[in-house]
Amino acid sequence: MNQSKVDDIEALNQWITASIKQGAIAIVTHRNGDMDTVGSACSLANIIGPSARACGIHLSTIARTMLKKTKSDFMIFDSERIAWPRNLGGVIIVDAAGPSQLGLELPQVSKCVIDHHSAGEPFDMNDGDLYINWDTNSTAEIILCWAEKYAAERIDASTRQLLLAGIVTDTGRFRHAKSEALLAAGRLASSEGFVFSEFIEEMESVELNNSQRVAIAKALTRVETLDTGRWFLSHTRAGTNEGIVARSLISAGADIALVCRRHQEYTRLTARASAKSTREGIHLGSMMEKMVERSGGEGGGHAGAAGWTGTIDETDARTGFIAILMNLQGVTE
Numbered sequence: 001m002n003q004s005k006v007d008d009i010e011a012l013n014q015w016i017t018a019s020i021k022q023g024a025i026a027i028v029t030h031r032n033g034d035m036d037t038v039g040s041a042c043s044l045a046n047i048i049g050p051s052a053r054a055c056g057i058h059l060s061t062i063a064r065t066m067l068k069k070t071k072s073d074f075m076i077f078d079s080e081r082i083a084w085p086r087n088l089g090g091v092i093i094v095d096a097a098g099p100s101q102l103g104l105e106l107p108q109v110s111k112c113v114i115d116h117h118s119a120g121e122p123f124d125m126n127d128g129d130l131y132i133n134w135d136t137n138s139t140a141e142i143i144l145c146w147a148e149k150y151a152a153e154r155i156d157a158s159t160r161q162l163l164l165a166g167i168v169t170d171t172g173r174f175r176h177a178k179s180e181a182l183l184a185a186g187r188l189a190s191s192e193g194f195v196f197s198e199f200i201e202e203m204e205s206v207e208l209n210n211s212q213r214v215a216i217a218k219a220l221t222r223v224e225t226l227d228t229g230r231w232f233l234s235h236t237r238a239g240t241n242e243g244i245v246a247r248s249l250i251s252a253g254a255d256i257a258l259v260c261r262r263h264q265e266y267t268r269l270t271a272r273a274s275a276k277s278t279r280e281g282i283h284l285g286s287m288m289e290k291m292v293e294r295s296g297g298e299g300g301g302h303a304g305a306a307g308w309t310g311t312i313d314e315t316d317a318r319t320g321f322i323a324i325l326m327n328l329q330g331v332t333e
C-alpha cells in the first residue's frame with residue numbers, strides 16, 4: 001500500500017473515532033443499493049459496532065439475499081421522510097460518485113465519503129469532512145484495508161462474506177478484477193471453513209420467482225443485434241432483472257450488451273461489456289456520462305458495467321447509446 005493510502009485509512013480511523021464521540025454514525029448507501037455499496041456499509045457497521053448503522057433507500061436483489069444470509073442489519077429509508085437518529089455524530093457515504101446518487105438529502109453533520117468512481121459531481125465538503133477515493137475495483141477493498149489495519153480482530157464471517165460479495169459483483173465475477181481485488185478476495189476467502197466455490201454458487205443462484213424467470217426469458221427472445229464492424233452489440237428490452245439479462249447476452253458472445261427498461265415515466269439503460277472490449281477502449285461509464293450530456297438524466301458507472309436513467313423514450317435512448325458507440329468507433333479506430 002502506498003503512503004497516500006496509508007494516510008487515508010489513518011484519517012478514516014481518526015474520523016470514525018472522533019465521530020463516535022459525537023453520537024451515532026449513519027452509513028449511507030447509494031440509491032441502487034448494489035452489493036458493493038450495501039456490503040461496504042454493513043461490514044463497516046458490523047466492525048464499528050452498535051453506534052453505527054447501515055442505511056439507504058433501496059436494496060438490490062443480491063444485496064437483500066446477502067443481508068439475509070449474513071443476518072446483517074440495514075435500515076431502509078422512506079426517501080420522502082427520513083428519520084435520522086437525534087444524536088447523529090456523522091455520516092459515512094459509501095460507493096456514491098456524487099450527492100445525487102443517494103436519493104436523499106444529507107443531514108448537516110460531519111461527513112466522510114469513501115468511493116472508487118473516477119467521475120461524478122462533487123460533494124459539498126466542510127471543515128472536518130473526509131474524502132477518500134481509490135482507484136480500486138470496489139469500495140469494499142478500501143473498507144477491508146482499513147479493517148485489517150485498525151480492527152483485524154473484528155472481521156467476522158459475516159463481514160468477510162459481505163466484503164467478498166462486493167468485490168465479486170464490482171469486478172463482474174472477477175472478469176474485470178485488478179490484482180489488488182484478487183488479492184483482497186483471496187485474503188477474505190482464506191478463513192477456516194469457508195468454501196469459495198459454494199459461496200459463489202450461492203451468490204449466482206439469487207432466487208428468482210417465476211414471474212422474474214418468465215420476464216428474463218421473454219427479454220431474451222426479443223434480442224436484436226448490431227455489428228458495428230468493430231464491436232458486436234446485442235440489445236433488448238426487459239421489465240426486470242436487466243443486469244442478469246445483460247450478463248446473459250455477454251455470455252452468449254456479445255462484446256457489448258444493452259438492456260432498456262421503461263418504468264413509470266423513466267427509461268433505464270443497463271449496459272455490460274466483455275473484458276476484451278474494455279481492454280480495447282470501451283468505457284461504458286463514460287458512455288453513460290455522454291448520454292447525460294445528450295439527453296439529461298443521470299448516468300455513469302464502470303468500464304464494464306454502467307447505467308443511465310432519463311425521461312426520453314426507449315427508442316430515443318437506444319439510438320443515443322448506439323450513436324455514442326459509433327462515434328467512439330470513429331475515434332478509436
Ligand SMILES: [Mn+2]
Nearest residue numbers: 036095139170
Ligand atoms: Mn462500487
